[in-house]
Amino acid sequence: xxxxxxxxxxxxxxxxxxxxxxxxxxxxxxxxxxxxxxxxxxxxxxxxxxxxxxxxxxxxxxxxxxxxxxxxxxxxxxxxxxxxxxxxxxxxxxxxxxxxxxxxxxxxxxxxxxxxxxxxxxxxxxxxxxxxxxxxxxxxxxxxxxxxxxxxxxxxxxxxxxxxxxxxxxxxxxxxxxxxxxxxxxxxxxxxxxxxxxxxxxxxxxxxxxxxxxxxxxxxxxxxxxxxxxxxxxxxxxxxxxxxxxxxxxxxxxxxxxxxxxxxxxxxxxxxxxxxxxxxxxxxxxxxxxxxxxxxxxxxxxxxxxxxxxxxxxxxxxxxxxxxxxxxxxxxxxxxxxxxxxxxxx
Ligand SMILES: Cc1cc2nc3c(=O)[nH]c(=O)nc-3n(C[C@H](O)[C@H](O)[C@H](O)COP(=O)(O)OP(=O)(O)OC[C@H]3O[C@@H](n4cnc5c(N)ncnc54)[C@H](O)[C@@H]3O)c2cc1C
Numbered sequence: 001x002x003x004x005x006x007x008x009x010x011x012x013x014x015x016x017x018x019x020x021x022x023x024x025x026x027x028x029x030x031x032x033x034x035x036x037x038x039x040x041x042x043x044x045x046x047x048x049x050x051x052x053x054x055x056x057x058x059x060x061x062x063x064x065x066x067x068x069x070x071x072x073x074x075x076x077x078x079x080x081x082x083x084x085x086x087x088x089x090x091x092x093x094x095x096x097x098x099x100x101x102x103x104x105x106x107x108x109x110x111x112x113x114x115x116x117x118x119x120x121x122x123x124x125x126x127x128x129x130x131x132x133x134x135x136x137x138x139x140x141x142x143x144x145x146x147x148x149x150x151x152x153x154x155x156x157x158x159x160x161x162x163x164x165x166x167x168x169x170x171x172x173x174x175x176x177x178x179x180x181x182x183x184x185x186x187x188x189x190x191x192x193x194x195x196x197x198x199x200x201x202x203x204x205x206x207x208x209x210x211x212x213x214x215x216x217x218x219x220x221x222x223x224x225x226x227x228x229x230x231x232x233x234x235x236x237x238x239x240x241x242x243x244x245x246x247x248x249x250x251x252x253x254x255x256x257x258x259x260x261x262x263x264x265x266x267x268x269x270x271x272x273x274x275x276x277x278x279x280x281x282x283x284x285x286x287x288x289x290x291x292x293x294x295x296x297x298x299x300x301x302x303x304x305x306x307x308x309x310x311x312x313x314x315x316x317x318x319x320x321x322x323x324x325x326x327x328x329x330x331x332x333x334x335x336x337x338x339x340x341x342x343x344x345x346x
Contacts, residue, residue, distance in 0.1 A: 003081040007033070008052040008088045023059050024076040024087065032097050035076055035089040036195045038137075039149075040339035042066060042078035043307050044332040046197065047089075049076055054085035068314070070325075077339070090326075099131060100190060107185040108161065110178070114240075114247040116168045117213060118178045119153070121161055122187060129159040132192035134224035135217045135302075135331065138162060139338045141188035142174045146337035149193065151304070153216035155223035162189070165216040165247075169335070197302075197329035204300055205233035207293055209285050209313050211305025212240055217331055218304060219251055226258050234259060235293060239267035239285035239309070243274040265292050286312040289321065296323040304331045 005024060007014040016031035018024060025047050028035050037047040045068025056079040058064045064079040076089065105122035113119050124130055132138075134156055139147040154163040169175045181187075198206075198221065210218045215238055222236070236255070240246050246266045255262050267288035268275035275282035281291065286309075293299070301323055303313045310330045317323040 003054075003084050005081060005085045005087060007092055008086040010092070014092070018081050018085075021059060021080055023078060023080055024056070024085070026077075028076070028092075029095075030097065032094055033092055034095040034195050035092050036197055037077055038194050038331045039334045040077045041334050042075050043334045044310070044330055045069065045075065046195070046330065047076040048073040049087055049089040050074075052086040052088050054081060054083045056080060056085065057082050067311070100192060101130070102188065102190045103128060103130070104186050105162065105189050107181050107183055107187065109183070110181050112179060113165075114244050117245070117247050118166050118168070118181075119248075120164045120166055120178060120181065122164070122189065123161050130162055130191055131159065132156055133196045134220040135196040135198065136192040136194040137217070137331075138164075138189045138191035139193060140174065142337075144173065146173075147190075148174050149333075149338045151194075151217040151220070151331065152191070153219045155220055155227055157224075157227055162191070165213040165219075167213045194331065198300070200228070200230070202300060203232050204298055205235070207235045207237065207289070207296065207299055207301045209237045209289060209301065209303040209305075210239070211285055211309040212245060214303075214305030214309070214331070214333060215248065216304075218302070219248070221302070222255055223251075226255060231259070231261075233261045233263075235263040235265070237265045237267060237281075237285050237288050237292065239269065239288065239305075241268070241270040243268055243271060243278050243280065246278075246280075263292075284312070285309065286316045289313060290316050294321055296321040299323065300327040300329070302329045305333060307332050307334060 002017050018027035038044045048069050059080050064074040103124050108123040109121040111119045137149045137151040150164040152162050153165050166175050166178045208218045252264050266280035267285045268280045269284045272282035281288040303310050310332050
């Protein structure tokens with residue numbers, strides 16, 4: 001049975017129908033109402049919100065919440081209504097669902113930038129432009145009917161191409177094939193996905209924490225801030241197991257030249273001797289955060305990487321560095337196939 005969902009406290013037309021078994025988030029996106037979200041798999045916690053009236057259950061019997069939720073919150077990407085609902089998302093706005101586009105993109109350049117990382121540049125068909133916001137991601141067809149998510153690493157104004165930073169997962173259905181992709185190979189992509197949490201007008205100090213290829217969306221956001229000549233204190237902490245995992249120092253040097261108030265910390269967790277030689281922090285990114293940014297009471301933090309790394313950073317940022325929970329933003333690189341096409345885009 002279809003249920004009606006309204007947004008508590010909003011206009012009467014901020015309402016949409018949810019089909020049986022459909023998640024609250026998917027139903028909202030299908031209707032052109034964007035709630036905060038990233039992974040759509042119940043991991044990142046970005047879609048956490050409250051139900052003011054009505055009842056929900058987990059999609060397919062799953063849990064409705066995870067450890068990122070406050071006691072009265074649940075995750076709209078993994079719950080479905082069992083009655084009409086009034087919801088209280090952290091934020092919402094209207095979007096045009098037809099703005100998401102599919103392209104057949106051509107491999108233009110494929111560079112091995114670290115032993116297990118490729119930078120893949122894809123050109124869009126002539127005359128076509130990709131519209132996305134810094135920090136968003138695309139879904140890429142793997143050929144077996146499933147898709148994988150990859151964050152755009154280029155800034156949105158470079159709209160005739162997309163650049164991806166892809167870590168080779170041993171045995172991975174797509175990423176392990178990436179080193180063999182040749183110029184001219186065609187890939188099916190769809191974008192944009194993900195609701196960007198950062199406020200472009202904010203001026204408070206911002207700390208970016210990236211693990212490995214979690215640097216990709218950070219690069220897009222920083223290139224976008226640089227293009228817009230935004231002035232705010234910026235710290236970037238980029239972690240890798242080995243020094244060669246910090247694979248794009250040229251981008252960091254460019255930002256260091258552009259901004260006087262830009263601080264960079266490389267965190268190397270396994271080869272501590274090479275960390276000393278590189279002037280890097282010897283340890284994990286969460287340890288580097290506590291050492292270099294002990295007081296985040298007035299700051300905003302954006303973190304991107306594996307689920308374990310993001311959880312560790314969230315924990316120390318809030319418990320040891322006094323970061324307000326609502327100013328922690330994250331994109332989590334959850335492994336495996338994407339959550340599937342959004343309704344209406346299949
Ligand atoms: C929003 C988002 C953005 C991302 N951006 C990037 C990026 O910019 N760069 C990047 O390198 N990666 C990114 N990822 C990860 C990426 O989408 C892929 O998961 C990764 O590249 C592995 O894909 P694969 O096909 O090579 O491996 P897979 O064949 O998918 O296997 C990878 C691992 O996942 C496990 N797995 C397979 N199926 C499932 C399943 N159904 N559920 C759980 N685990 C499963 C496998 O056992 C294996 O350990 C992102 C993920 C998300 C959700």
